[in-house]
Amino acid sequence: MAVALPEVSSPRRPSRIGHxxxxxxxxxxxxxxxxxxxxxxxxxxxxxLAPYDPLKGDMKNRFAEPSVQHWFxxxxxxxxxxxRVMHGSRVSLLVAGVAILISGxxxxxxxxxxxxxxxxxxxxxxxxxxxSLSLPIIVVAIVVAAMAGPSMEILIAVLVLSQWSRYARLxxxxxxxxxxxxxxxxxxxxxASNFRIMLRYIFPNIFNTVVVLATLQVGFVIVLEATLxxxxxxxxxxxxxxxxxxxxxxxxxxxxxxxxxxxxxxxLLTVLSMNLLGDxxxxxxxxxxxxx
Amino acid sequence: MQRYIIMRILQALLVLVVVxxxxxxxxxxxxxxxxxxxxxxxxATVRADLEEFWGINKPLHEQYxxxxxxxxxxxxxxxxxxxxxxxxxxxxxxxxxxxxxAGAGILVAGVIGLPVGVLTATYRDSIFDWTGKVVALLGxxxxxFWLGIILMWIFGVQxxxxxxxxKGGIENLILPAIAIGWFQVAAMLRLVRSSMLDVLDSEYxxxxxxxxxxxxxxxxxxxxxxxxxxxxxxxxxxxxxxxVGSVSIETVFQWPGLGFLLFNAxxxxxxxxxxxxxxxxxxxxxxxxxxxxxxxxxxxxxxxxT
Numbered sequence: 001m002a003v004a005l006p007e008v009s010s011p012r013r014p015s016r017i018g019h020x021x022x023x024x025x026x027x028x029x030x031x032x033x034x035x036x037x038x039x040x041x042x043x044x045x046x047x048x049l050a051p052y053d054p055l056k057g058d059m060k061n062r063f064a065e066p067s068v069q070h071w072f073x074x075x076x077x078x079x080x081x082x083x084r085v086m087h088g089s090r091v092s093l094l095v096a097g098v099a100i101l102i103s104g105x106x107x108x109x110x111x112x113x114x115x116x117x118x119x120x121x122x123x124x125x126x127x128x129x130x131x132s133l134s135l136p137i138i139v140v141a142i143v144v145a146a147m148a149g150p151s152m153e154i155l156i157a158v159l160v161l162s163q164w165s166r167y168a169r170l171x172x173x174x175x176x177x178x179x180x181x182x183x184x185x186x187x188x189x190x191x192a193s194n195f196r197i198m199l200r201y202i203f204p205n206i207f208n209t210v211v212v213l214a215t216l217q218v219g220f221v222i223v224l225e226a227t228l229x230x231x232x233x234x235x236x237x238x239x240x241x242x243x244x245x246x247x248x249x250x251x252x253x254x255x256x257x258x259x260x261x262x263x264x265x266x267x268l269l270t271v272l273s274m275n276l277l278g279d280x281x282x283x284x285x286x287x288x289x290x291x292x
Numbered sequence: 293m294q295r296y297i298i299m300r301i302l303q304a305l306l307v308l309v310v311v312x313x314x315x316x317x318x319x320x321x322x323x324x325x326x327x328x329x330x331x332x333x334x335x336a337t338v339r340a341d342l343e344e345f346w347g348i349n350k351p352l353h354e355q356y357x358x359x360x361x362x363x364x365x366x367x368x369x370x371x372x373x374x375x376x377x378x379x380x381x382x383x384x385x386x387x388x389x390x391x392x393x394a395g396a397g398i399l400v401a402g403v404i405g406l407p408v409g410v411l412t413a414t415y416r417d418s419i420f421d422w423t424g425k426v427v428a429l430l431g432x433x434x435x436x437f438w439l440g441i442i443l444m445w446i447f448g449v450q451x452x453x454x455x456x457x458x459k460g461g462i463e464n465l466i467l468p469a470i471a472i473g474w475f476q477v478a479a480m481l482r483l484v485r486s487s488m489l490d491v492l493d494s495e496y497x498x499x500x501x502x503x504x505x506x507x508x509x510x511x512x513x514x515x516x517x518x519x520x521x522x523x524x525x526x527x528x529x530x531x532x533x534x535x536v537g538s539v540s541i542e543t544v545f546q547w548p549g550l551g552f553l554l555f556n557a558x559x560x561x562x563x564x565x566x567x568x569x570x571x572x573x574x575x576x577x578x579x580x581x582x583x584x585x586x587x588x589x590x591x592x593x594x595x596x597x598t
Contacts, residue, residue: 127303134307136577138539139554140314143570146558147318223435227540230437231555246438250544253456257445264438272433 028280031273038269042086043093052080054087054240063256073258075248081258084240085266091241092270095152096221099159100214106160107167108210112198114168115175126172129165137162138227145233155234159221170213174206208285216278219271226267242267296589304582311574312363315567316356368568373560379568382553387572389459390549393472393542394534396465400473401480406516406523408477409484413492413519414511424481431478436537440471440544457546468545472538483523491519535576 042049052070058078066073072081114125141158148154178184179202187201228234229243237244242263249259350358362368368379412424447467448456454463491497492515500510539551546552550569557565 127306130303131307131310134304134578134581135311136573138537139570139573139577140311142539142554142558143315143318143566146561146566147563219433223433226435227437230435231540231543232558243435243437246435246441250441253441253445254449257449260438260441260445264435264441267435267438268433271435272429275429275433 028273028277031276031280034269034273035277038266038273039089039093042089046083046086046090050080050083050086052083054079054084055238063252065256066258072262073256075245075256075259076252081245081262084245085242085263087240088242088245088263089266089270091235091239092222092225092267095156095159095225095235096218099156099163099221099225100217102156103160103163104167104210104214107164108171108203108206110164110168111171111173112175112202112206115172115179116194116198116202122172125168129168132161132165133169135162137224138231141228142231142233145228150233150236152235155225155228158228158233159224162224163217163221166217167210167213170209171206174209175202178202178205212278212282212286215274215281219274219278222267222271222274293589297586300582300585300589304578307578308575312360312571313356315570316359318563318567320352363568363571368571369564371557371562371565373557373562373565379565382565383550383568383572386548386550386553389547390535390538390542390551393465393468393538393547393549396469397473397476397534397538400469401476404473405477405480406484409481409523410488410511410516410519412481413485413488424485428478428481431475431481434474436471436475437540437544439474440468440541443467443471444544457544459548464545464547468541468547471544472534472541475537476534480523484519487519487523488515491515535573 046054056079058074061070061074061078062076064070064074064078070080070082072085074080075084110125110129114122137158140161141155144158145154184197184201187197192201225234226241226243226246229241230247232247235241235244237248245263246260246267249256249261249263252259366380368383371377371379371382374382408420408424408427411420415421444456444467447453454467456467458464492511497510497515500514501507505514535550538547538549539554541547542549542551543555550573554566554569554573556562557569
């Protein structure tokens with residue numbers, strides 16, 4: 001008995017280009033590529049790759065427009081803007097990296113300890129977090145820098161002050177749920193010390209959350225650092241920092257747009273890619289935190 | 293609810309105390325001001341008289357209370373850089389300019405964010421939706437001071453449509469307002485989009501469609517009225533953080549507001565002025581946050597119990 005089978009069309013072989021396009025959307029290839037080109041390569045290799053000395057001026061060649069010799073032009077004392085932008089990525093990466101590492105460490109330990117001990121200690125610690133979250137950080141930073149003189153150490157301290165509480169609050173919430181799990185009580189029965197429980201049983205379970213938050217915060221920290229440098233409360237001259245370069249270019253905006261444009265573009269590309277990467281990482285590692 | 297509000301008020305007061313102590317300490321970080329003012333061989337009685345006059349011979353905690361008591365009454369001492377004005381006068385003058393700028397920023401966010409948010413929600417995955425997504429993403433990533441300079445370059449220098457800096461008529465306000473409102477446009481867009489999507493899915497919208505009302509009328513009248521509540525309440529109370537955020541934009545456009553005053557005070561190490569602005573900004577910020585929290589707790593009972 002012959003049964004009429006519905007005709008099965010052979011599956012169309014997906015085109016190669018379409019395949020790559022879909023893959024590119026699935027993984028954050030473009031943001032990572034931008035980060036490598038704008039941030040990582042210049043930060044590591046600025047000494048060899050930068051075409052000119054970022055600090056040495058050339059008074060015969062002031063305000064040169066972008067050209068083959070000077071891709072991004074030169075500034076008011078003839079320094080090459082491209083070289084300065086490349087060296088600036090090192091400053092941004094260093095400041096943001098150190099600030100995020102320290103605030104992540106402080107915030108995470110704070111959050112775990114707060115959740116672990118609970119009670120009045122938890123209450124007190126969370127009020128501290130609330131206080132630090134309700135400081136207008138830009139204003140505080142400007143005042144502190146004006147009093148103590150701007151320096152990289154103070155800049156990093158201010159950034160840590162503005163960031164650590166975000167980790168503390170998030171980690172505490174996560175640690176509270178983990179503390180209630182059975183394996184924590186079992187570890188205690190088996191004789192694990194408080195410190196061991198926090199480090200070996202609670203911390204590994206919130207590590208992903210911390211990494212996701214840190215990635216999402218990188219962009220924010222870079223913008224904050226640039227804003228503070230722009231306002232004279234961050235990196236001081238003549239160190240090439242993106243925020244300072246944008247600030248210096250402001251006075252010459254009528255004649256030399258490239259002074260502010262390129263360092264700002266570097267900030268924009270870095271932060272944009274970091275945010276996209278952070279979103280992707282969050283969906284991948286920690287899908288519950290959709291509202292981060 | 294009452295307990296929550298009382299706790300929140302106490303916490304806000306605590307923040308203000310912390311900041312006032314910091315402000316007070318910074319004023320004393322430079323050592324005894326008389327060492328700088330008086331010559332080394334100054335007469336001891338002159339010195340004692342001056343110490344008596346400025347109250348620096350009193351114990352620190354007394355000095356602090358005098359300082360706070362004066363600050364609460366609006367007396368922040370005198371500016372070094374502008375000797376003819378008191379700090380309070382300077383702050384009062386600039387305060388209105390900052391409010392004006394922040395208000396204009398909110399207006400920009402409403403005028404752009406509201407309609408674009410509605411369009412992105414109604415035509416999902418269309419060109420509007422994608423534009424909206426790009427705007428929202430850029431809103432998070434653009435450094436506002438850079439945006440300000442770029443706007444200044446395009447519309448002030450190249451096209452010569454608007455003045456590049458200073459304060460004057462409405463034409464001076466447009467560029468800084470767009471620059472400061474940009475981030476808020478992104479926030480507004482997301483809020484409107486998500487609440488519009490909720491409303492579009494509701495029963496009364498289906499009923500309106502069954503009744504045969506024009507789609508345009510349904511969206512802009514029936515839906516938007518209901519969807520706009522959440523974003524509008526958010527905006528009424530975001531003024532505080534917008535004012536603090538105005539520091540960099542005011543500096544870019546040399547807008548004579550509190551932020552630009554702060555920038556200048558920092559450059560000229562005008563400590564009394566710095567302290568005064570810091571206390572003013574912090575008070576605005578803390579009070580605004582307090583109102584936001586209370587409003588949210590009122591609207592969303594879950595907050596009160598966590």
